Amino acid sequence: MRPIPKPIAAPVIVLLLLVIAACPAAVGQAGEPPPADMRDDAGDRLSRIEQAMWARDPEATPLLRKWAAGDPNDHVRERSVGALALIRDAEAAPVFLGRLDGDPSPAVRRAAAEAIGLLRHGVDIRRLADPLRKDPDAFVRAECARAIGRIGGDLAGPALLIPLVQDPSPEVRALAAEALAVLRSKDAPEVLRAVVQQDNSILVRIYAVRALAEISPGPSASLFRAVWDGSSDPDLRLEAFRGLLLAERGDAWERVGLADADERVRFLAFQEWLARTLETRPGFGRLRDTDFAARLEGFLTDRVRGIRELAKEQMESLGFRIRPSGFGYAVEP
Numbered sequence: 001m002r003p004i005p006k007p008i009a010a011p012v013i014v015l016l017l018l019v020i021a022a023c024p025a026a027v028g029q030a031g032e033p034p035p036a037d038m039r040d041d042a043g044d045r046l047s048r049i050e051q052a053m054w055a056r057d058p059e060a061t062p063l064l065r066k067w068a069a070g071d072p073n074d075h076v077r078e079r080s081v082g083a084l085a086l087i088r089d090a091e092a093a094p095v096f097l098g099r100l101d102g103d104p105s106p107a108v109r110r111a112a113a114e115a116i117g118l119l120r121h122g123v124d125i126r127r128l129a130d131p132l133r134k135d136p137d138a139f140v141r142a143e144c145a146r147a148i149g150r151i152g153g154d155l156a157g158p159a160l161l162i163p164l165v166q167d168p169s170p171e172v173r174a175l176a177a178e179a180l181a182v183l184r185s186k187d188a189p190e191v192l193r194a195v196v197q198q199d200n201s202i203l204v205r206i207y208a209v210r211a212l213a214e215i216s217p218g219p220s221a222s223l224f225r226a227v228w229d230g231s232s233d234p235d236l237r238l239e240a241f242r243g244l245l246l247a248e249r250g251d252a253w254e255r256v257g258l259a260d261a262d263e264r265v266r267f268l269a270f271q272e273w274l275a276r277t278l279e280t281r282p283g284f285g286r287l288r289d290t291d292f293a294a295r296l297e298g299f300l301t302d303r304v305r306g307i308r309e310l311a312k313e314q315m316e317s318l319g320f321r322i323r324p325s326g327f328g329y330a331v332e333p
Helices: 010-022 024-028 042-055 058-070 074-087 093-102 106-119 126-134 138-151 156-166 170-183 189-198 202-215 218-230 234-247 251-258 263-280 283-288 290-301 305-317
Strands: 322-325 328-331
Touching: 042 058, 042 074, 058 074, 058 093, 074 093, 074 106, 093 106, 093 126, 106 126, 106 138, 126 138, 126 156, 138 156, 138 170, 156 170, 156 189, 170 189, 170 202, 189 202, 189 218, 202 218, 202 234, 218 234, 234 251, 234 263, 251 263, 263 305, 290 305, 290 322, 290 328, 305 322, 305 328
Parallel strands: none
Antiparallel strands: 322 328
16 A cells, blocks of 8 residues: 655745745746746747748748858757758758858758758859868768759769768768769769779669669679679669669560569569560550460469569450459459
8 A cells, every 4th residue: 555645844834935925926927938038939930930831931031041040049040941942942042051061060061951952053063062072970971962963063973973982971972873873974984883893881882883774884784794693782783683684685684583582683674574575566466465465474473562463454454354363363264
């Protein structure tokens, strides 16, 4: 049984009553908020920022610029930058650049770099390339790399090559490779091939292979084969296979992929086979092609759901009636 609490000793009660009597003002003001100049109303400002973002209110931009540029609260500056980007304030670039150059908060600097990349204002790439090389925070540098890829221009590719090789953060190197893929930089393939062979991060190598598949698949085919044959990492093998399908189109790699244990590789191989078949056979020819239909029917019970669904969809487009059967489908007689 819980013990019954003892009553407060009488002398203590008397002492409390004397203190209250001596300080009536304290009792009267206990439930009142402190004066406006003594309380931090950052919560109010954050609430107003959320309202402006929800309403996409362009009339809020002057106040948002003011808060982004000089509010003492890190969260208010960060959210103000994000709100200006969401509202797509075309005149906020100087605010973003100012925050990127000198804000003490890495979160604010990162938000500023992201805003610059999203709005793609006419910003000198060097204003992003400098923090990409020098900012102490890896997330800020990574966002600068992404922004450079989005903005583009003649200086964008060269600005990304040095961090691709030298940045100490694998995330920054990976996003530099991704940005080069977006830009389809003609200066990048040789460096990307070296990165695939030499970088000690699987993440960076994956992004570099992916970039080569976008920019230079044909000349990189031998490298893709070497990665496919020599790597045990499933994600790296997947990207190498994607590159091989682009570099050496034909049924050879489709057959290899369909026999692979990785379901993602098998799905890519099936997609490639289906796309190539549909491309090379006209619609009427497909209707009369019993070999094509027979092979599609074989995929109706494949262990990969995506393959089953695509096969079903294609069979139905050829006029076959398909019914569920176990974990797959069957052609109705």
